[in-house]
Amino acid sequence: MQLLASRTYPFIDSDSLEERQARDSFFRTDNGAFVLHLSSSHTSNDGDRLLWLSGRSALIWINNSTEDFGAEWE
Numbered sequence: 131m132q133l134l135a136s137r138t139y140p141f142i143d144s145d146s147l148e149e150r151q152a153r154d155s156f157f158r159t160d161n162g163a164f165v166l167h168l169s170s171s172h173t174s175n176d177g178d179r180l181l182w183l184s185g186r187s188a189l190i191w192i193n194n195s196t197e198d199f200g201a202e203w204e
Contacts, residue, residue: 131157131165135192141170156191164188 135156143150152170159165164183183191 131159134158154191156188166191 133155137154139152139154140149141152142148150170152168155167155169157165157167164185164187166181166183168179168181170178
C-alpha cells in the first residue's frame, strides 16, 4: 500500500464545541484500489473510518478545495 496524500484540518466538535483536528490519509493498494482513512482527535466511537473509493471518487477527493475537507464524514 502506498500513501498518496494526507491532509490535516480543524473542525468543531458538535458536542463540546471545541476545536479538534482531523486527518485524511489517501492510499493506493497493490491491486490498484483506493482507500481513504479518516481519523480525528474526537474520542467517540466513530473516530476512525475506512472508505474504499472508485477511481472517479479518488479524483474528486484529491481535487477538493479546502472548503470541502471533511465532506466524507457526513
